[in-house]
Amino acid sequence: MNDTASGITRSPDSARPTVDARIYPKGGLDVLSRDEVARLKDASSGGMHDLLRRCALAVLTSGSASDDPRAAQELYPDFDIQVLQQDRGVRIDLVHAPAMAFVDGVIIRGVAELLFAVVRDLAYTAIELGPEYADELESSSGITNAVFGLLRNARILKPAEPNLVVCWGGHSIGRNEYEYTKDVGYELGLRGLDICTGCGPGAMKGPMKGATIAHAKQRKRRKRYIGITEPGIIAAESPNPIVNHLVIMPDIEKRLEAFVRIGHGIVVFPGGVGTAEEILYLLGILLREENARLPFPLVFTGPTAAAPYFEQIDRFLRLTLGEAATSRYDIIIDDPAKVARRMTAGIRQVREYRIAHKDSFYFNWALKIPLEFQQPFAPTHEAMAALALHRGRASHALAADLRRAFSGIVAGNVKEDGMRHIEAHGPFQIRGDNDMMQAMDALLRAFVEQRRMKISGEYRPCYQVTS
DSSP states (O other): OEEEEOOOEEOTTOSSEEEEEEEEOOSSOSOOOHHHHHHHHOOSTTOSHHHHHHHHHHHHTTTOOOOOTTHHHHHOTTOEEEEEEETTEEEEEEEEEEGGGEETTEEOHHHHHHHHHHHHHHHHHHHHTSGGGGGGGGSHHHHHHHHHHHHHHTTOOOOOOSOEEEEEOOSSOOHHHHHHHHHHHHHHHHTTOEEEEOSSSGGGTHHHHHHHHHHHHTTOSSOOEEEEEOHHHHTTSOOOTTOSEEEEOSSHHHHHHHHHHHOSEEEEOSOOHHHHHHHHHHHHHHTSGGGTTOOOOEEEEEOGGGHHHHHHHHHHHHHHHOGGGGGGOEEEESOHHHHHHHHHHHHHHHHHHHHHTTOOSSSOTTSOOOGGGTSOOOOOHHHHHTOOBOTTSOHHHHHHHHHHHHHHHHHHHHOHHHHHHHHHHOSEEEEBOHHHHHHHHHHHHHHHHTTOSOSSSOOOOSEEEEO
């Protein structure tokens, strides 16, 4: 990577120092087609430039403590990025870029790698998943192939022994819980396991931070800290600085599928509505008959103070999805080493199953994900009100709609489009059976009281739950 940068200036409308820079990526992003560059530069209503600008600004402010998707744009209103195709490769021009991404006028290497990942993934999405391929994305197999293609293009899929643990949990957690996620990551790292998270702060950063120390102690050379995000989330949850493989999926559904396709086991820490969405997504899939015998270690864990949190999650899952759901997860409180041993043993079973069924180690083809879990859900007020949250439905079908309900709340909380919908039309209305809605309302109120909805400031609910 070669780059040049001008001196630090101050954007006319901002007190924050900025830098103008010209960067020449090396490795993994050497060339783009003219069509890809044209789409990235296109600032029209159907173009990618505004999306590129927002995602690039998120990685250039990597490590930010804010979860407001508008905060970075307000601090750096004059920031811009241009991608240019040259005879000898690609050039990226940054205008009024955040100075925090540079040291002595040179962009920080890890930040540069994340920036290249943004350009790579948005370019791939613009071409390979463009409107002309819409028909291919109408089938379950077509969507899975698209997820595979995105991950392969990002060079995430590597033939190797199963060792990737996905860690889910909230971006807004207390210090005690954050330290616990580091302890678990440390124990996982001591056992040679790599970490994949949603790439942001809190429970997405802690396991990676703990694992870095353990990997250093074990002299592990090939260390993977994979962050998987999507355009609506990245602006609110910018990548933490430990992420060394960033992937931007086109939407939340493909992001969730990427987690469960490449992960060999999942650890869930305390979190908010996004974590609840992830739990419901995975359990809804694992409860299907065709996945009943598929090994997939799933552990809920936290410090002693988090025990009531998981008790409430467990009660909600039993009430909505039934007792069968409880057989697919373990709850381990305040014992990081036990969590790591459980993951290690579970991943060993995954390895044996993949060998017996001739499935790849790096992509879980055997997991059957139905179309209802893959199709993007647009959380409009009409769509949220129409969710069928009633008893008598198959557990996996109910889980799919419960997942959509929590996904809509995530959008209203941290995604710019969702926030605009709430400001224009008021809170989402979520309706269903009385006991189910009471349980959901109690769970959401607990998230608010425990400050799991927002890092700072007063939280104003974007939803109303009624029976």
